[in-house]
Amino acid sequence: MKFFFFSFINYKVLNDAARPWQIGFQDPATPIMEGIVNLHHDIIFFLIIIIIFVSWILFRTLFLFNSKTNPVAYNFSHGTFIELLWTLTPSLVLIGIAVPSFALLYSIDEIIDPAITIKAVGRQWYWSYEYSDYVNEENEFLAFHSYILPEEDLELGQFRLLEVDNRIIIPVNTHIRIIVTGADVIHSWAVPSLGVKCDAIPGRLNQISFFIKREGIYYGQCSEICGVNHGFMPIVIEAVSFDDYIRWVQNKILD
Amino acid sequence: MSDVVKLETAPRDPRFPSTNQTMTCWVRYLEWKRCQSKDGEDSDECKKLRRWAYAMCPIDWVERWEEQQQDGTFPGPKFE
Numbered sequence: 001m002k003f004f005f006f007s008f009i010n011y012k013v014l015n016d017a018a019r020p021w022q023i024g025f026q027d028p029a030t031p032i033m034e035g036i037v038n039l040h041h042d043i044i045f046f047l048i049i050i051i052i053f054v055s056w057i058l059f060r061t062l063f064l065f066n067s068k069t070n071p072v073a074y075n076f077s078h079g080t081f082i083e084l085l086w087t088l089t090p091s092l093v094l095i096g097i098a099v100p101s102f103a104l105l106y107s108i109d110e111i112i113d114p115a116i117t118i119k120a121v122g123r124q125w126y127w128s129y130e131y132s133d134y135v136n137e138e139n140e141f142l143a144f145h146s147y148i149l150p151e152e153d154l155e156l157g158q159f160r161l162l163e164v165d166n167r168i169i170i171p172v173n174t175h176i177r178i179i180v181t182g183a184d185v186i187h188s189w190a191v192p193s194l195g196v197k198c199d200a201i202p203g204r205l206n207q208i209s210f211f212i213k214r215e216g217i218y219y220g221q222c223s224e225i226c227g228v229n230h231g232f233m234p235i236v237i238e239a240v241s242f243d244d245y246i247r248w249v250q251n252k253i254l255d
Numbered sequence: 256m257s258d259v260v261k262l263e264t265a266p267r268d269p270r271f272p273s274t275n276q277t278m279t280c281w282v283r284y285l286e287w288k289r290c291q292s293k294d295g296e297d298s299d300e301c302k303k304l305r306r307w308a309y310a311m312c313p314i315d316w317v318e319r320w321e322e323q324q325q326d327g328t329f330p331g332p333k334f335e
């Protein structure tokens with residue numbers, strides 16, 4: 001293999017799993033997660049400006065207007081203009097945040113007619129998946145359990161506590177509906193790179209949908225404390241090309 | 256071969272626009288049962304409704320309701 005100087009510029013490794021001491025987001029793979037990341041960055045930008053401005057006023061007040069520099073106290077207690085200013089400005093800022101925030105919120109709730117429905121059932125302590133759009137010769141549905149891979153079975157490069165034996169295979173550029181429910185206690189089905197987190201509640205069916213834009217392997221974890229093995233029921237989604245997905249379904253229903 | 260795998264699932268139901276889809280599953284199941292008693296098991300319409308019911312409901316739920324139908328303990332409406 002040839003190695004060109006500067007060829008590292010061509011490499012862009014996307015981050016689809018949690019890493020040690022991470023404080024930022026994982027890289028988005030759906031338009032919704034892109035929206036969440038952008039909204040966060042936009043708000044943090046203005047938040048930092050406000051923090052600097054408020055700290056500046058606070059420190060000026062403390063250092064310039066103390067009892068030493070101003071032995072005689074002022075005797076006024078009102079200032080209509082400044083009170084209007086410091087009431088209206090924050091409310092305008094809040095409205096400015098609310099507009100993009102609601103736009104994003106409602107776009108998350110938007111359900112476009114999906115091509116595939118997958119059911120995710122949280123159990124103590126693993127996830128079961130049902131692809132009941134597909135049946136085999138014996139009229140059995142395509143369904144499987146997804147257990148964590150124990151540490152001693154991991155191969156080099158696999159993630160500890162994140163890898164499972166049966167991954168969910170999903171095609172890219174397709175609208176997916178996930179029906180989430182629990183079979184025993186409340187769990188929560190969450191995948192950060194896809195921007196989804198949905199409680200799995202026994203007796204209730206919750207619907208989420210997403211549209212994966214790139215192939216990759218996305219990791220998530222149960223996000224509602226559900227018992228001793230709560231930390232050991234990860235979620236792995238493998239987003240593949242459409243043809244590979246069809247091939248996978250065919251193989252799965254043949255055996 | 257590729258006709259085995261068809262990319263088709265229950266459509267979005269404007270009667271149930273929220274995240275909570277519990278009633279979608281229940282109504283889709285009853286619609287399938289009503290169709291069965293009206294047109295018989297093997298009509299294309301009923302087969303479609305069966306697929307949609309199974310798309311929206313956990314397999315465990317449908318199996319439990321089917322057992323209850325057999326035992327006569329099904330809590331929902333009966334279509335004769």
Ligand SMILES: [Cu+2]
Pocket residue numbers: 122123186187188222223224225226230233
């Ligand atoms: Cu759990």
